[in-house]
Amino acid sequence: MQVSYKQPDEQGYYGEFGGAYIPEMLYRNVEELRENYLEIIADPAFQKEYQLLLTDYAGRATPLYYAARLSEKYGTNVYLKREDLCHTGAHKVNNTIGQILVAERLGKKRIIAETGAGQHGVATATVCALKGLECIVYMGEKDIERQAPNVARMKMLGATVIPAKSGSKTLKDATNEAIRDWINNPNDTFYIIGSVVGPHPYPDMVARFQSVISKEIRAQLAEKIGTELPHAVIACVGGGSNAAGTFYHFLDEPSVGIYAVEAAGCGIDTHMSAAATQLGKPGILHGSKSFLMQTADGQVEEPYSISAGLDYPGIGPMHANLFVTGRGTFLNATDQEALDAAFELAKLEGIIPALESAHALAALNKVSFAKDDHIVVCLSGRGDKDMETYMKAMGTKV
Amino acid sequence: MSRLKDVFAKKGKNVLNVYCTAGFPQVNSTLPVMQALQDSGADIIELGMPYSDPLADGEVIQNSSTIALQGGMTLSLLFEQLKPMRNQIHIPVVLMGYMNPVLQYGFEKFCADAAAAGVDGLILPDLPPFEFETTYKAIVDRYGLSFIFLVTPETSETRVRKLDALSSGFLYAVSSSSTTGNEKDFAAVEQYLERLQHYGLNNPVLVGFGIKDQDTFSRACKYANGAIIGSAYIKALDGQTDLAATTRHFIKNVLG
Known part of the structure; x- marks a missing residue:
């Protein structure tokens, strides 16, 4: 019998779904997050800053x-x-505020994100501006054409928007490109995922922030x-x-x-x-x-x-x-x-x-x-x- | 003795493993390309199974996969193409790909068909050791297939040893934590490979990612049993019609 629908088991499974099907190149980054996210989020100093930002900023x-x-x-x-x-x-900003504070506590200097319509990209660019961190947003080439105002918002907020030109040139390809960026930058980079997807612990972490x-x-x-x-x-x-x-x-x-x-x-x-x-x-x-x-x-x-x-x-x-x-x-x-x-x-x-x-x-x-x-x-x-x-x-x- | 063990027992050093994408550059060129690789002196073939979202690979390999998929390549077609493989290919063949197509095909059926075609081993980069151990290892073993894990410069010693223990055939050392095809700072790579050497691992080590010519190949081979070439070969094949000559020329440049 399932104890809770809210949270996954230790390996990141909700019933038969979830897990962390990642290549070894991502293991250290994802493991670092998995080992630390619950402790970071539970820390009273984190909670104080998170709640304050949710109230006064969001x-x-x-x-x-x-x-x-x-x-x-x-x-x-x-x-x-x-x-x-x-x-x-x-609602996207609830999550990006949480994740930028996690990134900061893990000592990361460079933030990457994927975006489809641009809402998560804007919410990520926003918190990066707030914290003075470098922000790179991957966005499908097709979506960049379709969502010009959000591309402009991200740029005005100081983010670099990189077109994903592979595959279908939309959200899933932007996600692939963000993951590749993370593989190529294994030390200083934090990946702010915008939804309850991705390898464990992302679905659980994003769900907690939302x-x-x-x-x-x-x-x-x-x-x-x-x-x-x-x-x-x-x-x-x-x-x-x-x-x-x-x-x-x-x-x-x-x-x-x-x-x-x-x-x-x-x-x-x-x-x-x-x-x-x-x-x-x-x-x-x-x-x-x-x-x-x-x-x-x-x-x-x-x-x-x-x-x-x-x-x-x-x-x-x-x-x-x-x-x-x-x-x-x-x-x-x-x-x-x-x-x-x-x-x-x-x-x-x-x-x-x-x-x-x-x-x-x-x-x-x-x-x-x-x-x-x-x-x-x-x-x-x-x-x-x-x-x-x-x-x-x-x-x-x- | 298995073909993979055999190649390392006979050669030990300077083992050349070349990656090619099934169904690239043409959907029917899978076996001709493998034949050309064998004739040109490759020791092992890593045969890529094309996938729409190959996130551990770079642009060059993704593009070759897209072309293969557009040409109609599927796992069923691939196993059809591979049926007569062992009439002509005598060197080890390792299948590389992603979990989703394999799961849809049926993991056990996949292993059975691979073994029946004479495939020697599997590389599935997005199948992590936890899932491998708990769910899939028994099936892989049942069909006598080797399973090869990747290690990176960021992989801890404890984890390298665990991945080595779970691997058979060889261990795939990613030369830097990067998707395939990027330029490397070889000094840092050499340090990492030396570290691996000192561990005294069970499996031979092949270095992948960033190997493209005689210089990078021979430097990688100083610290490992051999190296894997991927993107550079796919780039060389692109747009060529004489696959045999192109392959011969490419491998000659690598081996010197």
């Missing part, structure tokens, strides 16, 4: 907002966890409705970092429903999708075993979603375990359903969500909740970065 606690008109529309009580109000516009989301939700619900436990929590999943944070402190509370929403792209059966649990099989990518979209021959397939943040062929090992054990319910939303949910939230609540978060909102159409239920949706990011897509959807000339 703007936490983020509000838990009762969305009255959305609630009325869906005949239940919907709360939005407003990660979109974090500094840099998304778990502040569900910690706050519990306290905020207690204040608002007199109980810490909602009926359900809903979050979108690409790699799954905002979902890990939203679910974390509810995973071992069986009464709380866990809903993960993947990107269906043009539809599950269209070969233009990113729903890794629906289309993938167990496999190994970027150092851990999880669900992976791949050909019959085990080559990694290129995912598709309108949302660059969900455009990843795998999923974090924690989520793979939630999927196979049935602890989590895995839904998916198409590009169109996400767009509809984004426009609905804008009109009903005056909030423009990120396209990623709009996938989570789309779940409200897919699950029926009772009138007295309390449902928390993680609004992981704000929609500024997606205005070009929204303008296209409105038929506005860009």
